[in-house]
Amino acid sequence: MNMQNNTKENNTDFEVRSLDAMCVNEEQVQTPAWHNLKYLFFGLLFGIVLIKSEVVSWYRIQEMFRLQSFHMFGVIGSAVVVGAISVFIIKKFKIKTINGEEILLPNKTFNKGQIYGGLIFGFGWAMTGACPGPLFAQLGYGAAAISVTILMSIAGTWVYGKVREKIPH
Amino acid sequence: MSFIELIKQPWPWYVAGPIIGLMVPTLLIFGNKTFGISSSLRHVCAACMPAKIPFFQYDWKKEVWNLFFVFGIFLGGILSFMYLKNDQPIVVDPNLMSELSGYGITEINGLVPEQLFSWYSLGTVRGFIMMVLGGFLVGFGTRYAGGCTSGHAIMGLSNLQLPSLIATVSFMAGGFIMANLILPFILSL
Numbered sequence: 528m529n530m531q532n533n534t535k536e537n538n539t540d541f542e543v544r545s546l547d548a549m550c551v552n553e554e555q556v557q558t559p560a561w562h563n564l565k566y567l568f569f570g571l572l573f574g575i576v577l578i579k580s581e582v583v584s585w586y587r588i589q590e591m592f593r594l595q596s597f598h599m600f601g602v603i604g605s606a607v608v609v610g611a612i613s614v615f616i617i618k619k620f621k622i623k624t625i626n627g628e629e630i631l632l633p634n635k636t637f638n639k640g641q642i643y644g645g646l647i648f649g650f651g652w653a654m655t656g657a658c659p660g661p662l663f664a665q666l667g668y669g670a671a672a673i674s675v676t677i678l679m680s681i682a683g684t685w686v687y688g689k690v691r692e693k694i695p696h
Numbered sequence: 697m698s699f700i701e702l703i704k705q706p707w708p709w710y711v712a713g714p715i716i717g718l719m720v721p722t723l724l725i726f727g728n729k730t731f732g733i734s735s736s737l738r739h740v741c742a743a744c745m746p747a748k749i750p751f752f753q754y755d756w757k758k759e760v761w762n763l764f765f766v767f768g769i770f771l772g773g774i775l776s777f778m779y780l781k782n783d784q785p786i787v788v789d790p791n792l793m794s795e796l797s798g799y800g801i802t803e804i805n806g807l808v809p810e811q812l813f814s815w816y817s818l819g820t821v822r823g824f825i826m827m828v829l830g831g832f833l834v835g836f837g838t839r840y841a842g843g844c845t846s847g848h849a850i851m852g853l854s855n856l857q858l859p860s861l862i863a864t865v866s867f868m869a870g871g872f873i874m875a876n877l878i879l880p881f882i883l884s885l
Contacts, residue, residue, distance in 0.1 A: 563764045565726055570765035573719055574772020578807075579703065579780060580712030583773075585808040586788045592868075592875035595789040601709030602716065603849055609717025610731075610854030617721060624728050632730065632855050635842070641863040644840025645848075649870015651833030653879060654826050656808060658845040659838060660733040662831075663766050665807050667773020672814050676831035683835025684737040688751035694840070 558626070577664045585656030592653050638696040651680075704780050706787075719846075720854050729761055732847030734838035736766040799883040812883075822885040841866065 577583045582602055590596035616622065617630055624630060652658055655676055657665060662680065666673045723729040739756045740763075746752035788804050796804070801811050810817070817823030838844040841863045843852060849867065852860020 562727075563761050566723075566729075566761045566764040567768040567771070569719065569722060569726075570768020570770075571772040571775065572768075573716070573765075574769035575776050575780065576707070576712050576715050576772075577769065578773055578776040579782075580707040580709065581786075581807075582712065582716075583807055584786070585813070586786065586792065586804070588871075589792055589875060590789050592871040593789075593792065595792055598709050602713040603845070605710060605713030606717035606850050607853045609714045610720035610850055611856065613717065613721035614724075614854045614856075617724060622725065624725055628728055630724050630728060632724075634855075635852060635857045635859040637859045637862065638842075640840045640842060641848075641859050642866050644837045644842070645863045645866025646837070646870035646873075647833050648837025648841055648844065649867045649872075650874040650878070651830050651835075651837055652845075652867065653871040653874035654830030654882075655834055657834070658733070659737060659834065660766070660769055660844075660846055662834070663769040664773040664776075667770040667775075668777045668807055669773075670806070670808055670813060672818060672827065673808070675818060676813075676827050676834075679828050679831030680835030680838075681737050681740050683832040683837070684734075684839045685741045685745065685747075685749075685752075685835075686832075687836045687839040688738070688741060688749045689747075691751050 573660070574664045574667060577661055578668055583657060583661035583664045583668075588653065588656040640694075640696045643695065651683075700780075704782050705784070706782060716850065717854070720851055727761060730847070731851040732762075732843055733766060733769075734835075734844040734847060735759065736762045737835050738839060739763055796883075799880075801883070822882055825882050825885070837870075 580602060581587050582599065587596065587599055591599035614632065618632075622630065648658075655662070657673075657676070659680060662673055662677050666677060720731050723731050738752070739759050742752040742754060742756040786805060793804060796802075796809070801809050803809065803811055812823055812826050814823070818827055834844075841848065843860070843863060845867065848857075848860040848863040853864060
């Protein structure tokens with residue numbers, strides 16, 4: 528794939544891609560495919576943190592939604608504070624990527640899906656005790672039957688794509 | 697206590713939260729990527745069964761980093777199980793324990809109660825609902841909302857996005873409704 532091609536494609540499907548919290552500010556610098564291994568490494572670290580902090584525990588999620596424990600609120604709250612300070616610093620000092628590119632953070636636009644979809648996801652979160660990331664961590668930790676839940680979440684995503692035009696946004 | 701013994705214990709929120717927060721600048725600086733996980737489910741659809749649905753007509757190969765990240769999470773789970781497993785019994789709030797025992801869920805261990813999430817449980821009515829319907833709602837809801845806890849609650853809020861705040865409040869509202877009003881009914885099936 529050469530770079531010109533890449534840019535052209537990017538323009539045509541920008542709209543559909545930007546609608547769904549996808550990464551539209553992708554790297555323009557072409558890097559070899561094995562560079563993706565860095566994401567495997569970051570994911571691995573993230574997975575260990577999810578397991579060791581018990582964020583992927585069904586019990587912790589139940590405690591959160593029953594206000595029986597501060598743990599999950601503490602995790603998400605402090606993650607947001609650290610994330611927000613980082614984003615502020617990146618914007619303020621115009622910090623670039625390791626490849627020298629400008630970091631662009633697209634703004635999200637409101638649609639009703641954030642409410643309806645949000646509620647639906649909340650239902651699923653309280654049932655499975657997991658959002659998408661934790662599902663993969665639980666599977667790795669040996670809960671083999673969670674593969675069914677993961678397949679169903681892929682099915683749910685597929686059905687959403689199928690009925691997308693017919694439901695309110 | 698050695699370092700390895702220390703990290704085998706459950707990590708407190710003030711250790712885990714900031715590390716998770718640091719994922720945001722790490723992904724931005726190392727590859728201009730915005731933190732988000734549920735999109736990976738969409739890429740799987742686009743790669744495996746696009747079925748001419750416009751929503752899945754895009755070059756998923758450009759998003760392949762996301763699949764590497766998710767596979768990394770899976771490997772992180774395996775590594776934790778092999779080397780960092782906590783030997784102590786899991787601590788659960790006594791109120792939750794007594795509520796669960798009312799539904800016959802008495803074996804509190806691991807990450808998920810085996811009496812609800814297992815191959816055997818899949819054949820029971822409540823296990824089927826929890827695993828199959830629950831998973832479906834997670835996939836459908838996150839895509840409908842345009843993100844999950846990572847994309848909206850952490851990445852979106854870090855970037856001070858109002859739509860992400862709306863989505864996060866909706867996630868929490870949905871969870872409170874399910875856990876307190878609907879789950880008691882499902883668990884007693």
